Amino acid sequence: MTMTVNLVGCHCYRYCHSIFILYFMSTFFAWVRAHRRDLFLWTAFFLLLVLSFGVGYFLGRDINPAPIVIEKCSGQ
Numbered sequence: 001m002t003m004t005v006n007l008v009g010c011h012c013y014r015y016c017h018s019i020f021i022l023y024f025m026s027t028f029f030a031w032v033r034a035h036r037r038d039l040f041l042w043t044a045f046f047l048l049l050v051l052s053f054g055v056g057y058f059l060g061r062d063i064n065p066a067p068i069v070i071e072k073c074s075g076q
Contacts, residue, residue: 032039
């Protein structure tokens with residue numbers, strides 16, 4: 001026998017949902033506090049990577065605007 005429960009109409013749905021959200025947020029922030037140094041290093045690495053790619057893209061765009069032409073080799 002299967003019993004189904006409709007939590008949407010239940011008066012305790014908001015209470016249970018808010019407890020779940022609080023539990024999730026507390027565990028997430030505890031994990032962030034425990035890994036703060038690693039997160040900072042990876043974020044700094046990612047920002048440096050994106051910045052270097054963007055600078056290289058914008059500076060390299062104007063260096064050689066002529067298209068590359070490949071000629072057919074007819075000597076052999």
